[in-house]
Amino acid sequence: MSTIHQAATRSTQLSRVHTSETHEIGARDLPYTYDYPRGALTVDCVVFGLDDDELEVLLIQRGLEPFKGSWALPGGFVRVDETLEDAARRELQEETGLAIGYLEQLYTFGAVERDPRERVVSVAYTALVKLSDHQVRAATDARDVAWFGVHDLPSLAFDHVEIFQLALERLKNKLRNEPIGFELLPPKFTLTQLQHLYEVVLERTLDKRNFRKRVLAMDLLIETNEVQQDVAHRAARLYRFDERKYRKLQRAGFNFEL
Amino acid sequence: MSTIHQAATRSTQLSRVHTSETHEIGARDLPYTYDYPRGALTVDCVVFGLDDDELEVLLIQRGLEPFKGSWALPGGFVRVDETLEDAARRELQEETGLAIGYLEQLYTFGAVERDPRERVVSVAYTALVKLSDHQVRAATDARDVAWFGVHDLPSLAFDHVEIFQLALERLKNKLRNEPIGFELLPPKFTLTQLQHLYEVVLERTLDKRNFRKRVLAMDLLIETNEVQQDVAHRAARLYRFDERKYRKLQRAGFNFEL
DNA sequence: CCAAAAGTGTTTCACTTACACCCATGA
DNA sequence: TCATGGGTGTAAGTGAAACACTTTTGG
Numbered sequence: 001m002s003t004i005h006q007a008a009t010r011s012t013q014l015s016r017v018h019t020s021e022t023h024e025i026g027a028r029d030l031p032y033t034y035d036y037p038r039g040a041l042t043v044d045c046v047v048f049g050l051d052d053d054e055l056e057v058l059l060i061q062r063g064l065e066p067f068k069g070s071w072a073l074p075g076g077f078v079r080v081d082e083t084l085e086d087a088a089r090r091e092l093q094e095e096t097g098l099a100i101g102y103l104e105q106l107y108t109f110g111a112v113e114r115d116p117r118e119r120v121v122s123v124a125y126t127a128l129v130k131l132s133d134h135q136v137r138a139a140t141d142a143r144d145v146a147w148f149g150v151h152d153l154p155s156l157a158f159d160h161v162e163i164f165q166l167a168l169e170r171l172k173n174k175l176r177n178e179p180i181g182f183e184l185l186p187p188k189f190t191l192t193q194l195q196h197l198y199e200v201v202l203e204r205t206l207d208k209r210n211f212r213k214r215v216l217a218m219d220l221l222i223e224t225n226e227v228q229q230d231v232a233h234r235a236a237r238l239y240r241f242d243e244r245k246y247r248k249l250q251r252a253g254f255n256f257e258l
Numbered sequence: 259m260s261t262i263h264q265a266a267t268r269s270t271q272l273s274r275v276h277t278s279e280t281h282e283i284g285a286r287d288l289p290y291t292y293d294y295p296r297g298a299l300t301v302d303c304v305v306f307g308l309d310d311d312e313l314e315v316l317l318i319q320r321g322l323e324p325f326k327g328s329w330a331l332p333g334g335f336v337r338v339d340e341t342l343e344d345a346a347r348r349e350l351q352e353e354t355g356l357a358i359g360y361l362e363q364l365y366t367f368g369a370v371e372r373d374p375r376e377r378v379v380s381v382a383y384t385a386l387v388k389l390s391d392h393q394v395r396a397a398t399d400a401r402d403v404a405w406f407g408v409h410d411l412p413s414l415a416f417d418h419v420e421i422f423q424l425a426l427e428r429l430k431n432k433l434r435n436e437p438i439g440f441e442l443l444p445p446k447f448t449l450t451q452l453q454h455l456y457e458v459v460l461e462r463t464l465d466k467r468n469f470r471k472r473v474l475a476m477d478l479l480i481e482t483n484e485v486q487q488d489v490a491h492r493a494a495r496l497y498r499f500d501e502r503k504y505r506k507l508q509r510a511g512f513n514f515e516l
Numbered sequence: 517c518c519a520a521a522a523g524t525g526t527t528t529c530a531c532t533t534a535c536a537c538c539c540a541t542g543a
Numbered sequence: 544t545c546a547t548g549g550g551t552g553t554a555a556g557t558g559a560a561a562c563a564c565t566t567t568t569g570g
Contacts, residue, residue, distance in 0.1 A: 541547090
């Protein structure tokens, strides 16, 4: 109770809005004269990438207080003229130079003391990028941006561990029900690569024959005429993901359980 | 583009914060001198109840502009000293006198123009209440609060239709995978009541024998010695939901698919 | 010719689905 | 005694899981 009161006091001092317009600007269900303080709104992104059979997360090293020097999820303030998703894309672009394929809202974190400065509510997003894309590698090749294995994270600023854990949890669940795994692989991939992706994310081994049966039965893969290059054994066939067909089935309310 | 610019301009005029502290209050990843305007943050609740084999939603009639007189989801502004969930509970208490059993975050809506006054981001929650509870019935017995069948809604203020639709969608999915249906029933209920709940929410009929087999196989129901009262036919046995067991299994990462 | 991964079917078991009649009770 | 919902079992079909060997290629 005391902590809440403390926070309220502090925030009120720091961010009370001008009062002259409060009868108009936000008093939807409150008395017209309610002069209320506003918290800040941010987005934070949990960006996953797959690197040589390891699932990794993109982190940035903070240059400012609080938590200066700590690693944190990329993110930042939402501007009043942009949607939440736009904010997430913009922040990722600014902080990491990253172009995002898949971006999905995860959860909104609203604990009162999650930011030591003042009240900050953060909308978390999950992003998936193809680490195989050399552009991505280059874009994130900076001193204060780095990829970390999901089982080998440094300690994180704010409540970012909690955000990360929820993102990982949801990624696992989602992967079982929707073919989002393709977002982590190169445009052309082998069935073994796909299986390894599932094994890494779900943290268990899968039967090769059953996996291939099911994944081919979904009928969302296009067999190319190309094969793997430069391997010291029989080269595997490359497949592409049939996005058109996927979107069509998705609209029809299909079930993609693997 | 022009609409966005317009919104930015308007909001900037309306809610720019005092600048003296901006180097401290929220410039986490922005230049210290960035004097940014803040949108408002609200919560909106989609409250479901089950009434005589119909799924209903609780709406309030707005007493203030904008959308004065329209029906809307209950909700309101988040205070800087309360969590999002606390805000949802408080608003429901204030607007409807309702004590909530189940409350879960649904999604955060951040379209720039969703509120005509200024930028308002809203965190939506789904709530389930036992309409059989007469306290609930009484609490919502007011001129500006009413229950509507989910297939018979009036037009709603803001983007509340969108919020409602997502909530209904998620309720259906969730009901398949977790035994949340009990939140809508009285503490003691018959298997037929439970089945009807599933049929109403999922909008399809279920086989009686198969349903009973599966639901009893989950082993989360406690058979009481009591039976239905005042029915003009054989009285059905009453069951209770075993919450303790449920929580235990849930912690162990169990799968409750029906 | 050896190492390394690619590729391929069948059987078993569990679970889901379909389906119809008798029972208990109150009016 | 009749109307109304309560309560019960079995058979068929479908989908998931377990399981091992041959093929291709490069070194």
